[in-house]
Amino acid sequence: xxxxxxxxxxxxxxxxxxxxxxxxxxxxxxxxxxxxxxxxxxxxxxxxxxxxxxxxxxxxxxxxxxxxxxxxxxxxxxxxxxxxxxxxxxxxxxxxxxxxxxxxxxxxxxxxxxxxxxxxxxxxxxxxxxxxxxxxxxxxxxxxxxxxxxxxxxxxxxxxxxxxxxxxxxxxxxxxxxxxxxxxxx
Numbered sequence: 509x510x511x512x513x514x515x516x517x518x519x520x521x522x523x524x525x526x527x528x529x530x531x532x533x534x535x536x537x538x539x540x541x542x543x544x545x546x547x548x549x550x551x552x553x554x555x556x557x558x559x560x561x562x563x564x565x566x567x568x569x570x571x572x573x574x575x576x577x578x579x580x581x582x583x584x585x586x587x588x589x590x591x592x593x594x595x596x597x598x599x600x601x602x603x604x605x606x607x608x609x610x611x612x613x614x615x616x617x618x619x620x621x622x623x624x625x626x627x628x629x630x631x632x633x634x635x636x637x638x639x640x641x642x643x644x645x646x647x648x649x650x651x652x653x654x655x656x657x658x659x660x661x662x663x664x665x666x667x668x669x670x671x672x673x674x675x676x677x678x679x680x681x682x683x684x685x686x687x688x689x690x691x692x693x694x
Contacts, residue, residue, distance in 0.1 A: 547578070547579060547693060547694065548576070548577070548578050548579075548693070548694055549576070549577050549578070549579060549585075549587070549691050549692060549693040549694070550574070550575070550576055550577075550691070550692050550694075551574060551575050551576075551577065551587065551589070551666065551689055551690065551691045551692075552573070552574045552689050552690055553571070553572070553573045553574065553589075553591070553666070553687045553688070553689030554570070554571065554572050554573075554687065554688065554689065555570070555571050555685055555686050555687030555688055555689075556568055556569070556570060556571065556685070556686055556687075557569050557570070557571040557593040557672075557683045557684070557685040557686075558683065558684045558685075559593075559596045559598075559604070559681055559682075559683055560681075560682045560683070560684065561596075561598070561604070561679055561680075561681045561682065562679045567596040567597050567598060568596075569593055569594050569595060569596045569605070570593070570594075571591060571592065571593040571683075571685055571687060572591070572592055573589055573590055573591030573592065573687075573689075574589065574590060575587045575588055575589030575590065575612075576588060577612075577691075579693065582616065582618065583615055583616050583617070583618070584613070584614070584615060584616075585613075585614050585616065586611070586612060586613045586614065587611075587612050587614075588609070588610070588611050588612070589608075589609070589610050589612060589630070590607070590608070590609050591607070591608050591610075591672075591685075592605065592606070592607045593605060593606045593607075593672075593683055593685070594606060594637070598638070601639075602638070602639045603638070603639055604636060604637065604638045604639075604681065605636075605637050606634060606635065606636050606637075606672070606674055606681055606683065607634065607635045607637075608632060608633070608634040608635075608648045608650070608672055608674065609632045609633050609634075609648075610630035610631060610632035610648060610649075610650055611630055611631060611632055612628050612629065612630035612650070612652065613628060613629060613630070614626050614627070614628035614652070615627055615628065616656070622657055622658040623655050623656070623657055623658075624655065624656045624657075624658070624664075625653075625654070625655045626652075626653070626654060626655070626656060626668075627651075627652065627653050628651070628652040628653070629649075629650065629651055629652070630649065630650040630651075630652070631647070631648070631649050631650075632647075632648050632649075633645060633646070633647065633648055634646060634647070634648030634672070634674030634675075634676075635674075636674055636676055636681055644676045644677065644678075645674075645676065646674060646675040646676040646677075647674075647675045648672065648673065648674045648675070649672075649673050649675075650670055650671060650672045650673070651670070651671045652668055652669070652670045652671075653668060653669055654666060654667055654668020654669060655667055655668070656691070662692055662693040662694060663690060663691070663692055663693075664690070664691040664693070665688065665689075665690060666687075666688070666689045666690070666691055667687075667688050668686075668687055669684070669685065669686055669687075670683075670684075670685040670687060671683070671684055671685075672685065
């Protein structure tokens with residue numbers, strides 16, 4: 509118990525010193541701007557998607573996509589993305605694939621390191637192509653969360669989770685996606 513008290517007391521003594529050290533290293537937001545913090549970017553993503561659909565068995569499939577976007581400031585950016593998931597095996601000899609076009613808005617949390625967490629939401633249109641019928645479409649919505657890793661030279665590695673729901677007549681295909689991609693700012 510005496511050792512715990514000593515460690516606790518030492519920690520309390522070091523807190524003001526750590527705060528002073530951090531204050532000395534503080535970088536103003538104006539100084540922290542990189543050349544790619546505002547402006548246009550392109551992105552490409554790939555990953556795995558899990559189909560959660562009440563119409564049949566659930567299945568995994570690959571996903572690929574890309575988009576164009578604009579960073580308005582350090583925290584807000586938006587893009588338009590096109591993603592294709594498929595082909596899901598949904599039964600004996602039956603398959604399903606999805607395509608979405610979404611307009612997305614993201615909030616990047618302040619970060620003075622190479623790692624920038626973000627959250628986002630999007631809305632647009634989605635198509636579902638199933639063996640029995642072709643291209644049923646409807647409103648599509650999505651949520652996203654992840655982290656961008658600054659690779660330098662205007663490149664960011666984007667690792668994230670996305671939820672997609674395409675609203676069609678009948679059962680809606682909902683997808684849980686884990687993706688990795690590259691964003692290039694110019």
